[in-house]
Amino acid sequence: MDTVMMARALFGTSMAFHIIFATLGVGLPMMIVFAEIMYHVKKDRDYVHLARRWTKASGILLGVGIPSGTIVGVMLSLLWPGFMKIVGQVIALPFQIEMWAFFFEALFMSIYLYAADRLPPVIRVISVIFVAIGASASAVMITDAHAFMNTPQGFKLTPSGEIVDVQPWVAVFNPSLWSTALHVLSTAYMTGAFAAASVAAYRLLKARSAPREAAYHRKGLFLALIFGGIMSAFTGLNGHATAQMLHHHIPEKLAAAEGLFVTQSHAPLAIFGKANPDTQMIEGGIELPGFLSLLAGNRFDTVVRGLNDFPRENWPPLYIHTLFNLMVFIGVFLLALAFLALLYRIWLKKSYPRWLLTVLVAAGPLSMLGIELGWIFSCTGRQPWTVYHVQKTSEAALQTSGIGTLFLMFISVYVFLLVVTSVVMYVYFKRHPIGDVLDKSDSAARTPAAEGEGAST
């Protein structure tokens, strides 16, 4: 492999690793906020335990999320000097603002974790709200840099390749910022919620003979399903907005995502199948006539541009069609799943059937898969450009050789850490079973003197 390919592989893998922890770092604090608020509304201590256990899980994930983020941050500067030259001249602001969001998040996280028992309960809730705000703000900022790569503006390029007339804030408010940021946030929230739902569903399957524990897990599951369900619906809506953004600003990406070769009105929406450039057809998929036009412009007669309008060497890889389909499928599936589970609970007033719980266990991993697919779709679908129509990936990359060894080292460490993190999570929660916590808490509640508030222990 040449240097550019190695750089792409190393960076893409590092991002795919970081995003697992980063997404949960955005999503879980939101769940903790809801649990804290529920406690203050309902005065039910189970919600405090939910908040604590989610906090513990976040703490463990943070131990990987922070250093892996540091890695991608530094690696971005090292592997893509060409790109960073543009970043430094045009779009340095979001990176800088992101740092302050990190400070905000880190400071309040410590306050929530280690000072909560010395502060009034209101401050505890406020500090975890600030954690959630800090994490979401940092996600929006890094997404802004990504949005700029898709829809760059705020500078001029001279024929000799120099950057002039820079307007930093115009670059920040580039046209895809809002749709992309909303989509990234809502998918991170839904992933945090479904991750919590998965754990609760798994525990419910196991806790049949322990009604007290089952009651606790049902509260967690219900909270997760409500929030996850709302966020999936929201994801569908702003995903649609993102697709329309592609239609307006990056038509060749939409064309490749849908395997559309010929520019046309009443363009069909292709579901699955494989785009074949020789026959200019989607092979083996289902076509919904007219629906791509509807998706892109809200009308059946919207003209959607096909790949043939663009020089072949600038086509994105055609397999992004599959990535896109899988992402959308996951979104629709999870929405339906959450809705169904809530239907059983709210309207039919029945407990969740076992088959449903079994399916719900898959919700968290599926949602995370959606995140991975979405990002790979978006980054790979931008190829061959790093900054759309401004800079090719080959111009952005480092030319120094010798990335291969580093690549192997990083991959091994990532795999190792994925395994160790799972083991640590498993061991910790196995050694601190919720049953014990609930027993202690319930008996403390019966002796009124012990009405402690803090998040200590």
Add this chain to the structure above:
Amino acid sequence: MSDVTLAVAVLWVFLFTYSILGSIDFGAGFWSMLYGGKHNSKAGALANRYLSPTWEVTNVFLVLFVVALVGFFPHATHILGGALLVPVSLVLLLLLIRSTFMVYAYSVAKYGRLLNVVSGITGLLIPGLLVSVLPITLGGFVTLTDGVPELHMLELFTSTTEYAHLGFGLSTELFMSALFLADYSREAGDEETYLNYRRLAMIWGPVNLVMALLTVSTLSTHAPWIVEGFKRNGLWFGFSVLAFIAAYILLLIKREDGRRGYPRASVIAVVIQYGLASYAYFSAHMPYMVYPHLTFDEGITNPAMFRSLFIGYIVSSAILVPVFYMFWRLFLKDKRYLQPEKN
């Protein structure tokens, strides 16, 4: 002041802050490992009590420095990326292992000791490796062929100056953290632990000074141009040594209440010492970022971006200072946090 001067000043502030916080952070991790076993575990617990709420915040300073560097000096990324890819990647891998294992050690008591040892030792190496990036910027190890930078690893790792730098980073870390923890244990009212860390600081302080002198002496053959710069800034280095001597004396003085030393004043003197020395180092390094290939002037961004970034730093500092103050009160002052056993 020119854009370049201001940008370098901001970078210097970040680098200076991180070198102090980072030294304390990694050093505290090492001491916590060393004393984490059976005996003397109060010293280990104290180091841990400092680390738990702060390591994340310290880490943000590292990232902040990188982001500010790229933001202010985008034209430098080309050479820096090529020259630093391998050494910095190694640091990153160690950092990843160190932080994760430190967090895991809290969660899995059974393997806590093993995890602690791994994170303590990897952490011990990081500051040394970070400092050893400096000789790369002093010239001789990087060549440009057709504009492609290449780092000569073999020459780097067989040169004496590299190892002198490594030793300097290591001793700085051990000195700084011991001194800081001495102050922290005094604040916690734990005189026994105080005396322990004070002893360590008194050992590592002179070692650190000797390492610094040794490092400079290796440079006279390796990078004479910067030694010239050091001579021009000789006065600042002189003041810096004076500050060190003051810090040392402050640890020795016997107080009226019978206790020994003024650790808080000593920490402040050492911070001043490093401030003066690093200021002198930066001035001597000017105008080169990577000798002789790149100057700061060549690296700087355009005026519009510079202005936005600079205003951004001012506004965000104003927002964050109160939060930092609250943080300091809660974790570095509050007796309820510092002395849990008494509550």
